[in-house]
Amino acid sequence: xxxxxxxxxxxxxxxxxxxxxxxxxxxxxxxxxxxxxxxxxxxxxxxxxxxxxxxxxxxxxxxxxxxxxxxxxxxxxxxxxxxxxxxxxxxxxxxxxxxxxxxxxxxxxxxxxxxxxxxxxxxxxxxxxxxxxxxxxxxxxxxxxxxxxxxxxxxxxxxxxxxxxxxxxxxxxxxxxxxxxxxxxxxxxxxxxxxxxxxxxxxxxxxxxxxxxxx
Numbered sequence: 001x002x003x004x005x006x007x008x009x010x011x012x013x014x015x016x017x018x019x020x021x022x023x024x025x026x027x028x029x030x031x032x033x034x035x036x037x038x039x040x041x042x043x044x045x046x047x048x049x050x051x052x053x054x055x056x057x058x059x060x061x062x063x064x065x066x067x068x069x070x071x072x073x074x075x076x077x078x079x080x081x082x083x084x085x086x087x088x089x090x091x092x093x094x095x096x097x098x099x100x101x102x103x104x105x106x107x108x109x110x111x112x113x114x115x116x117x118x119x120x121x122x123x124x125x126x127x128x129x130x131x132x133x134x135x136x137x138x139x140x141x142x143x144x145x146x147x148x149x150x151x152x153x154x155x156x157x158x159x160x161x162x163x164x165x166x167x168x169x170x171x172x173x174x175x176x177x178x179x180x181x182x183x184x185x186x187x188x189x190x191x192x193x194x195x196x197x198x199x200x201x202x203x204x205x206x207x208x209x210x211x212x213x214x215x
Contacts, residue, residue: 078108087133118213122169135200
């Protein structure tokens, strides 16, 4: 099965400032003060508009988080590493960094919305997305314009690497670890949002949430 899509920013992706960059070899944050523009590009931190989203002010309809969440605003914090260092940056080198950061924002926001209802009262979740390669690849041998068209086939599955920490009401660590999310059968699933360019990556995150935080 093969589909194709052009590289574009997900509709409605939020734009949020960044604060730190991450040493991907050691996982330790470092602060940049010489160049504010470079600082913004190197690491993106999302408080995720939690006061509105988790309180139920934004998402409605079939994609809304389940009702009854006990998670307060700010209970989920998502960060991601240098967008230019991701596997997807090598997979799609012509993609503008602004576009890449936009879909990273959209993935982080989706993850926060899905995770918040799974937390128990007083719990907090911190997630760092350390690497992403989106579903699909580019096949320039198909023609002069093919290098700008993403071909989605089963040989190009989505990959997301992350580390997380679940904290209790007392601040103690309840669970932490790293996860390598993979799904070689991603095209076999029904009910995917065919109009959403991030449908496969969101499904990968949803599967992790369902497994990691089953209630």
